[in-house]
Every structure is written in structure tokens, then in C-alpha cells.
Amino acid sequence: MSFRILLDEIRSNLLQIVKRLQIPEIPFTLEPAKSGFGDVTCNIAFLASKHLKKSPYDIAKLISDEYQKNLGKLVSKVEPHQSGYLNFYANNAPLNRLIITAAKDDNYGAIDIGKKSKVIVEHTSVNPNKALHIGHVRNVVIGDTVARILAKANHYVVVLNYVDDSGLQVADIIVGFKHLGFSETPPGGQKFDHYCGDEVYVKTTEQYAQDKSLEETRNNILKELEDGSSEIAKFGKSITNRVLAEQLKTCWRLGAYYDCLNFESEIVRSHLWPEIFEKLKQMNLIKYETEGKNAGCWVILSKDEDKVLVRSNGTATYIAKDIPYAAWKLGLVDDPFYYKKYTVQKNHKVLWQTTLEKNNDPKQHFRSNMVVTVIDSRQARLQNIITDLISKFDSSQKSYLHLGYESVTLSADTANALGIDTKGKNTQMSGRKGLYINADSVLDMLEQKTMDETRKRNPSLSDEHLHDIANKVAVATLRYEMIKQDLDKIITFDYSKSLSLEGDTAPYIQYAYARAVRILEKAQTKPDFDASYELLDGEYETNLVKLIGRFDLNIQDAANNLSPKVIAKYCYSLAVTFNAFYEHVKVLDSENTNTINARLCLVHSFKSCLEGALDLLGIETPARM
């Protein structure tokens, strides 16, 4: 129930008119109009002008005259524009009623694109040897938001977090603990993931330059990690579990939740790889090189450069670990895993983890023929090779989609603040070099900043209440910064610019929400939705109603294009439109109680709609701020 009904009505009437006027069938578009050009606009006259050899305006005039004879329920006027567009003006009273009563519904905006089909979204997947930095946050937020949007579009969404607990980076910190004497207990109660990343990892990798034998040590550790029963593997497991637990705290703090943790070490030990390796050989998708630079290796035959899968010493490369995982996600191989409960998350959802040990927990089904993997676009080449290989591996309707995004860089000023001179240029972060900004520290800074601001405005609120607000605003600010731009734009993080609370930011949007709540609180009565909706006839009121009505159109766009920014833009325009309404229309001041009630209904529906839209971004809505 929304603006869509208006579009549907117009489309159906237009189709009849087109038939009557014997205009050839043309796939015209109908869309919400730019302001100043009515409510709905149609390009049919442009398209028809080629066939009819008449000017677009003449055709628009013809159609509009015909339409004018029977306007239907929701249209009050049709006008041909000099430019050739056909513009429709809505009949506000019935449209107001339709939209405002629909928008108060909890599930307002939901659409059925997915038909309950299962889709896997994998995101986060941070190596468990360090804390999340702001680059990882972009991944988490994109993945979490896409998952929420797909769920709203009626997909059954399963969220996976892949834990690379047997890779080089884990071996690095084991070198630190076992050979460089780093304590397993962080000093001064430091968070364990921060300690491992900021201290152990950075300082260990520094040592490689001075002591070449350490690399040999690391390579031995790497081999031992693959054998689950080794002492090193057990030690590694205990360390990575501790890091993972802390990383998850950060993710939960950001409002991201998961269904299952998949461990690379278990993929390795599950023997999925030999099975797939054999199949790839049989299908001639890979080749054993006998000469050239890759002599002795198994390589993937690819359009551009061949990629080594198995080294001449017989060990598998990184990509050879990713292929079985991709195949597993798509359900192309038998599921070798059992599942056990890792924990119950704050959102009350159980978080599962894979295990190779038999247990009594019920079997889970975290695989699907539609898989979205969120990984930054630097890995596009490898992801393409995997996608390509998988499509040849199984020709049935499988969709393995790499959702790529550009990286987060540091501004010159911010890099400077970390003690690095970049000669005025932005710079890529580097975990190895310690050149990054941890997610927790940004959230802490934002929380402090918000706390001060909120206390100033609400001196009577308790500390606990202030903390709750500050927390919600801080998380929202960071999430919004990470999502409001398109995925192919680099985000430059800057201490002064990225922490702003004004303008096109989450606090601006949350503030509009708090204003709406306040009006409803101060009202003498609750809104009665059997209201005199014709009284909402000012432009500030109708603009707001119509924008609320477009929620589902935006969800459709966002879901079809896996474009989370669409929802961010929508939330922002809702807030802008509400703020204009707020400044110009006094809800509680009218003498007419019917007007007050109708406006209260509008405010209520706005609040409800914005809450639903922000929820898709994982942003919570404090009632005061």
C-alpha cells in the first residue's frame, strides 16, 4: 500500500488509452516526478513520437485530453508539459489516507522479490590476528545492510562469517608468542584483539627484516597449522578463538549479527579439497604444467594469466582454499560439517559454528544456490577466477556474486596524526605497518563527542540514559559514513571530517526522528487514524506523505541492485522533508482539532516509516537526543 498504487492506477489507465488511440505498444516509464512537475511523470510521448511522427508535446496533449475524461480515484489533474512530458497530479485526500494508514504498519515497505528463497551473504571475514579497523567496518556495514535489505525483500537470508584461522597472518602472531616472548596476557587489560594486532603482529613482522630465519620458522608453523592435532594448531586455535571473540564484540557493537562462523582450518581438514581437485582434473578445468615458469604446478586455465592452484611442492595455494568454500556455499558438494551453538547474540539469534566433530545439535542448512560474498575490490581478479571456475564446474542455475567495494584510505592529516608523513596524499591502511584506525577507537571517540553534546542539551537525563543515546548515535554515525556513498567510491577517513554530526549524517536523521517523537509525546491525544486527511493539503504535508509512500520503491531499487546507499539517501530525504515540515507547519498549534489529529497521524507514520528505513541500515532511533 503506497505510492505504488498511484503508479499502478495511472499505468493501467494509460494502457487503455494507448489502445483506444491506437498508439503502438511502447514500454514507457512512470516515475515520481521532480518537484514542480506534479507527482508522477511519464515519458510515453517521447517514445511514441518516433512512431507517430508527431511532436512529443502534441502526443502528450492528446493523451492528457483523453485521460482527463476519466481521472480515476487518485489523480486530480493531467498536464502535457511543453517539453513533452506527461505530468500527473495526485488527488491528495485519498492518497494521504492510503499512505498514512499503511505506513503505521510494522512491516511497512516490505516487498516480495525473494519469494522466501534462500540467499547466503558472507561478510566481515577478518583474519583473527587483529582488531577490526575502519576498512573492515565498511565490509561489515555493507554486508549487514545488504542482508537486512534482502530480508525486507522477502529473501530468507543466511549470514556467514569466514574465519581464516590457518593463514599466514595467524602464523605471524604465533611466531610472536612462541619465539619473540610476547606474553599471552595483554598488559593493562587491553582488549586481546587490539593487543594482537597493534603489538604482537606489527612488532613481529618488523622482526622479519632483521632476522631472516624467522620466516622459516613461520613457514613451519604454517604447515603445522594444517594438521589439526599438532601442538601449534591447538595453540593457534586458542589464540584465534580469543581474538575472534573480541572481534565479534566489535561487530555486535556495530549492530551486525551472523548465523554461522565458518573456519578455514575445518574446510582444510574436511577433505573437500581433494574431492574438488579430482573433479577439476576430470573436467579438464586445470592443467599440470611440465615446463615454463609454472613447471610442476597445477594451474587454473584462465582467459588472462594462469593461476597456480597447487605448488610444485604439492601444497595448495590460497585460492585452492577458497574454491571448496565457494563450492560448499553453493551446495555443490556434500556438507561435511556438524554445527554447534557458538552463542546467542544480542538480537536473540543463535550464532552457529561449523565443526567436524559429531554432536547432537540439529543439522543446519547454511548453503544456497544464491551467494553474495562481500570482499573489497582489490580481490576482484581472484574472485572472478573463482566465479568463472564455479560456473564451469556446475552449469545449473547457480549464482555466485562477488559484491566488491573500494577501500577506506586515510587522509594525509590523519596519517600524520599517526606519525606518518604521506606528503599531502591519502594513503592505504596497512595492518602490517600498524597504519590504520581501529573501529573501537572511532566508536569511542564518537561516543565521547556525542555524550558531551547530548548532556549539554539534556542536562536532566541520567548518565545511563545519556550513554544509551550516545551509543546509538555513535554507531549510527559510523555506519552511515560507511554506507552513504556508492560502493565504487573510495572513502577517505579523516579525524575531523568523518566524525561530524551535522549535515548529511546519521545524527541529522535521528534528530528528525526525536523531533517527531517529541510532538507525539506532547500531544494531548493519540492520533486517530480515521482522520480528515483532506486537511493535509499544504506542500510541506503532501511532500512528506508522498515520500513516505515511496519506501517500498526504494527497497526494490536497493535489493535489485544490491545498493545499500539507496536506503541511506532515502532516510536522508525523509529527514530533510520532515525538518522542512517541522519548521513550517505547527502541528500542535492549530485551533482545529481535526487538523491537529490529521497532522499527528502524519507525524506518527513518518516516525514509523523512518524507524523501519533506518533499521535497514542497522541504525537505532533514540527518542531524545
Place this chain on the structure above:
RNA sequence: GGGCCGGUAGCUCAGCAUGGAUAGAGUGCUGGACUUCUAAUCCAGUGGUCAAGGGAUCGAAGCCCUUCUGGCCCGCCA
């Protein structure tokens, strides 16, 4: 050298998929609005050869081609 992505206002970005009206926001700068439903707000002004050139089209920021420019990727690392 090859591949992928970006280039729109001083700065950060929408708009491009599906060509059509007056190219929009934020920020910055200038000025204005709080005894009022919270000024994390609002209003007004300022600011554009849509990187350049060519092509197809009645019509291009958008489509095609070329060039310039910035970023990333191209290991028997992950």
C-alpha cells in the same frame, strides 16, 4: 605492458543501469531566523566549459570511440 574502477560546485558526493524538463545535496563562505512541537534545525545568497575531443541521436553529464588523469590489481603471499 595488461585488467578493473574513479574524474560532476573550493572540498566530499547524488544523478548515469532505462538519454528528454531548470544538473541536485552536504560542506565551505556571506547574511538572516531560537520568550515557539528540542537551532545536531531552518531560510536566503554564493558557487558548474558535468576531465578533454570526436561519433551516433530530433535531443547527451548519461550511450559508443579516442585521449588525458588519479587509484587499485597482475606471486609457487594470503
